Amino acid sequence: MGVHVIKLPDVGEGVAEAELVEWMVKPGDNVMEDQILAAVMTDKATVEIPSPVIGKVTWLGAETGEIVAVGSPIVRLDVDGAGNAKDGEAAPVKAEPKKAETKAAPRPEPKPATKVEAPQSAPKSAPKSPAPASAANKAPRKEGEKPLASPAVRKRAADAGVDLRRVPGTGPAGRITHEDLDGYFEHGAAAPVGRSRAADTSVKEIPVIGLRRKIAEKMTVSRSRIPDIVYVDEVDMTALEELRAKLNKEKAPDQVKLTVLPFLMRAMAKAIADQPQVNSHFDDEAGVVKQFGGVHIGVAAQTDGGLVVPVVRHVEARGLWDCASEVARLAEAAKKGSATREELSGSTITITSLGALGGIVTTPVINHPEVAIVGVNKMQVRPHWDGASFTPRRMMNLSCAFDHRIIDGWNAAVFVQRIKTLLENPAMIFIED
Amino acid sequence: MAELTCKVLVIGGGPGGYVAGIRAGQLGLDTIVVDAEALGGTCLNVGCIPSKAIIHAADEFEKATHFANSSALGISAGKPKLDLTKTVAWKDGIVKRLTTGVGGLLKKNKVRTLKGWATFADGKTVDVKMADGVQRVHAEHVIIATGSIPVELPFLKFGGNVISSTGALALDEPPKNFAIVGAGYIGLELGIAFAKFGSKVTVVEAMDRILPTYDAEMTKPVAKRLKDLGVSVILGAKAKGLSKNGKALEIEQNGKAENIPADKVLITVGRKPLTEGWGRENIAIDMDGRHIRIDDRCRTSMNGVYAIGDVTGEPMLAHRAMAQGEMVAEIIAGHNRRWDKIAVPAICFTDPEIVSCGLSPDEAKSAGYRIKTANFPFMANGRAMTMEAEEGFVRVVAREEDHLLLGLQAVGRGVSELSAAFGLALEMGARLEDVAGTIHAHPTQGEALQEAMLRTLGHALHI
Numbered sequence: 091m092g093v094h095v096i097k098l099p100d101v102g103e104g105v106a107e108a109e110l111v112e113w114m115v116k117p118g119d120n121v122m123e124d125q126i127l128a129a130v131m132t133d134k135a136t137v138e139i140p141s142p143v144i145g146k147v148t149w150l151g152a153e154t155g156e157i158v159a160v161g162s163p164i165v166r167l168d169v170d171g172a173g174n175a176k177d178g179e180a181a182p183v184k185a186e187p188k189k190a191e192t193k194a195a196p197r198p199e200p201k202p203a204t205k206v207e208a209p210q211s212a213p214k215s216a217p218k219s220p221a222p223a224s225a226a227n228k229a230p231r232k233e234g235e236k237p238l239a240s241p242a243v244r245k246r247a248a249d250a251g252v253d254l255r256r257v258p259g260t261g262p263a264g265r266i267t268h269e270d271l272d273g274y275f276e277h278g279a280a281a282p283v284g285r286s287r288a289a290d291t292s293v294k295e296i297p298v299i300g301l302r303r304k305i306a307e308k309m310t311v312s313r314s315r316i317p318d319i320v321y322v323d324e325v326d327m328t329a330l331e332e333l334r335a336k337l338n339k340e341k342a343p344d345q346v347k348l349t350v351l352p353f354l355m356r357a358m359a360k361a362i363a364d365q366p367q368v369n370s371h372f373d374d375e376a377g378v379v380k381q382f383g384g385v386h387i388g389v390a391a392q393t394d395g396g397l398v399v400p401v402v403r404h405v406e407a408r409g410l411w412d413c414a415s416e417v418a419r420l421a422e423a424a425k426k427g428s429a430t431r432e433e434l435s436g437s438t439i440t441i442t443s444l445g446a447l448g449g450i451v452t453t454p455v456i457n458h459p460e461v462a463i464v465g466v467n468k469m470q471v472r473p474h475w476d477g478a479s480f481t482p483r484r485m486m487n488l489s490c491a492f493d494h495r496i497i498d499g500w501n502a503a504v505f506v507q508r509i510k511t512l513l514e515n516p517a518m519i520f521i522e523d
Numbered sequence: 524m525a526e527l528t529c530k531v532l533v534i535g536g537g538p539g540g541y542v543a544g545i546r547a548g549q550l551g552l553d554t555i556v557v558d559a560e561a562l563g564g565t566c567l568n569v570g571c572i573p574s575k576a577i578i579h580a581a582d583e584f585e586k587a588t589h590f591a592n593s594s595a596l597g598i599s600a601g602k603p604k605l606d607l608t609k610t611v612a613w614k615d616g617i618v619k620r621l622t623t624g625v626g627g628l629l630k631k632n633k634v635r636t637l638k639g640w641a642t643f644a645d646g647k648t649v650d651v652k653m654a655d656g657v658q659r660v661h662a663e664h665v666i667i668a669t670g671s672i673p674v675e676l677p678f679l680k681f682g683g684n685v686i687s688s689t690g691a692l693a694l695d696e697p698p699k700n701f702a703i704v705g706a707g708y709i710g711l712e713l714g715i716a717f718a719k720f721g722s723k724v725t726v727v728e729a730m731d732r733i734l735p736t737y738d739a740e741m742t743k744p745v746a747k748r749l750k751d752l753g754v755s756v757i758l759g760a761k762a763k764g765l766s767k768n769g770k771a772l773e774i775e776q777n778g779k780a781e782n783i784p785a786d787k788v789l790i791t792v793g794r795k796p797l798t799e800g801w802g803r804e805n806i807a808i809d810m811d812g813r814h815i816r817i818d819d820r821c822r823t824s825m826n827g828v829y830a831i832g833d834v835t836g837e838p839m840l841a842h843r844a845m846a847q848g849e850m851v852a853e854i855i856a857g858h859n860r861r862w863d864k865i866a867v868p869a870i871c872f873t874d875p876e877i878v879s880c881g882l883s884p885d886e887a888k889s890a891g892y893r894i895k896t897a898n899f900p901f902m903a904n905g906r907a908m909t910m911e912a913e914e915g916f917v918r919v920v921a922r923e924e925d926h927l928l929l930g931l932q933a934v935g936r937g938v939s940e941l942s943a944a945f946g947l948a949l950e951m952g953a954r955l956e957d958v959a960g961t962i963h964a965h966p967t968q969g970e971a972l973q974e975a976m977l978r979t980l981g982h983a984l985h986i
Binding site: 236238239240241244248249251261262263264265 | 858865927951
């Protein structure tokens with residue numbers, strides 16, 4: 091028997107570390123070749139780590155939510171044959187079952203020396219491992235109050251490495267019973283069931299990890315670094331909607347249904363040709379603006395896990411139907427979580443739309459280091475003064491934000507007005523310059 | 524002499540040290556216990572056990588004395604005679620049996636013992652001065668269990684007629700006039716015993732009360748009994764020294780000097796941790812006042828060096844040292860242990876006895892608890908009446924909001940045995956209702972415990 095150490099592989103160009111977001115295995119599990127062991131997240135994509143060999147998991151090198159450097163060991167497997175581990179990185183010493191002394195304690199007791207060396211493996215290998223940290227953070231009794239438990243319960247908790255101060259007691263006077271300890275081993279410190287109208291004083295601690303952490307970090311960077319200007323105008327979409335309905339009616343069966351989005355993308359590509367500075371990245375640390383020739387439009391999409399931004403590349407070179415099918419494909423991939431890191435990065439400008447929930451005005455957050463974002467608000471029929479009377483028109487607002495360090499208000503206004511003109515006169519979108 | 528090595532070296536074979544040794548042996552650790560004297564320490568040789576033997580003999584003698592007069596029980600007997608040398612020999616026999624037993628237990632668990640005085644050379648090396656030379660021992664872990672010694676007064680140094688408790692347990696005959704300095708539990712236990720043997724006992728105490736660590740309610744029955752036994756207690760008085768002829772103790776009370784006739788003067792003004800003479804200066808361990816500083820795992824400031832028992836301070840009680848010794852052995856064996864005890868019971872083997880476990884009403888209040896408390900007198904307990912032991916009571920202290928027991932105390936004949944029930948109730952986290960709902964056998968003194976619970980709950984049955 092040998093030990094095979096799996097290290098975090100290079101999960102993307104220039105990625106030095108990744109966050110471990112999910113374990114699919116636990117110590118003691120037997121794994122097959124190519125079985126998925128874990129999922130890690132880089133700044134854009136989630137990458138699954140498969141097992142290259144058949145073996146038995148003996149050690150996990152990170153907790154969920156931990157940042158792991160590329161190349162650091164994350165899993166150890168016991169394998170038939172020699173394995174790949176050098177002496178120095180052999181698996182933690184397996185506990186030797188002791189005689190009478192361990193009878194009461196289901197946990198194998200490592201020798202004191204190894205206990206210090208492998209703090210992560212000891213609790214994980216326990217058949218009844220303590221509750222996850224999130225649940226354990228909640229103190230079940232008044233601060234400073236000693237937990238009440240019989241000596242037998244205290245010993246059992248100590249043997250399992252459980253701090254009784256974290257265990258809620260259901261016995262008289264809050265005494266922690268053996269059953270409470272069983273419950274803690276299985277479920278962690280679950281909140282007691284309250285009556286329907288009782289005041290709920292519980293506070294649920296939700297660790298900000300994975301995609302949520304990425305979103306939080308990106309939003310913080312954007313909002314704290316970018317002094318933005320928000321510009322809102324309304325667009326009469328009546329003509330475009332008529333054209334869109336017509337095109338959808340006449341479309342070939344293999345073509346995807348057109349939404350407003352491909353029209354907007356094409357209009358943006360055209361407007362960018364006149365105002366190229368909005369299609370840029372501002373590297374504010376280096377003091378350099380990278381103005382891109384290619385228009386790579388990120389389309390913010392809501393998924394079960396949170397917000398992701400798949401990217402339609404080279405919109406300037408794509409036709410309307412091409413844009414539509416690419417958006418549809420990426421949206422599907424993002425929803426399923428199968429979008430690649432490349433498909434989720436490299437945008438030069440972003441569209442954000444909440445569709446029917448789009449409201450009247452939004453203040454979109456610029457996707458740093460980009461310098462502009464176009465927010466699409468809800469389309470609805472509104473009365474419009476045409477000079478003689480109010481007529482019902484399909485109106486839609488665009489709420490756009492610009493990095494005011496790079497984009498002057500005038501340029502911002504010209505950019506949005508250009509898009510407005512194009513959308514209100516959709517034929518112009520298709521006129522070659 | 525060839526140097527020895529071991530995993531665990533225990534310095535001191537008292538209750539802390541020998542229990543640490545036995546447990547370490549059980550856990551398969553290679554262990555050596557060193558002591559310069561007989562195994563068992565102060566407790567077995569010159570403390571708990573021999574004093575209880577003497578106290579028992581005194582009780583028996585007093586009974587017989589009682590029967591020499593007319594007794595309510597209808598028993599009469601001739602005037603008893605005492606041969607204290609025989610009593611002491613009997614006591615020594617018990618001590619011998621116990622210390623031999625300790626040696627046997629250590630041997631059974633494959634623990635080696637060295638008889639000699641240990642001195643630290645460094646934190647992992649100890650030199651033991653034995654009869655046939657100095658034995659050097661290297662150990663991975665060292666447990667300091669050196670215990671404590673009686674405090675000596677500079678103006679009443681031990682020697683001649685000035686004796687410590689050790690000397691009092693080896694007297695040939697009861698002193699005719701016996702002066703005792705210090706009205707703590709040791710002074711009163713021995714004072715009462717010798718009063719029963721026929722000595723004229725005078726206890727001199729600097730503070731204004733006896734047994735200063737117990738509240739007045741608890742000590743009152745003892746004070747009454749001292750009076751009945753003819754023991755004079757002089758409070759707020761300072762011992763000054765022996766008179767010129769050595770036949771009296773000079774004291775000063777309220778600025779007034781007085782001489783107390785004394786054939787022997789027993790000094791029982793407390794015990795102090797034995798922290799000198801074993802090379803503490805050669806290892807870097809922190810002190811906490813006059814005792815060694817330890818954490819909740821009995822670790823000292825030096826890695827691999829533990830300290831247990833009296834050398835770690837109050838409460839200086841054998842059963843605390845034993846629990847610490849057991850715990851440290853398990854910690855060294857890799858178990859996850861911490862000092863998590865709720866209560867260490869304490870007993871005065873005075874007449875009547877006092878037992879206290881957990882918090883007294885005053886202690887509970889100053890700890891910030893709102894409490895319910897009540898006591899049940901033995902006067903209302905059938906068994907106590909049949910034993911002519913109506914003095915005293917059982918007292919309960921519970922937390923008001925959830926009736927959790929915080930403390931249990933008792934005063935009365937033989938109440939020391941109640942300490943088992945007290946300790947169990949507290950460690951198990953019992954509430955008033957738990958003990959009140961437990962059937963206590965009739966007729967026993969223990970019923971008073973149940974009744975005290977009921978009385979705290981407001982519905983005692985027998986009062």
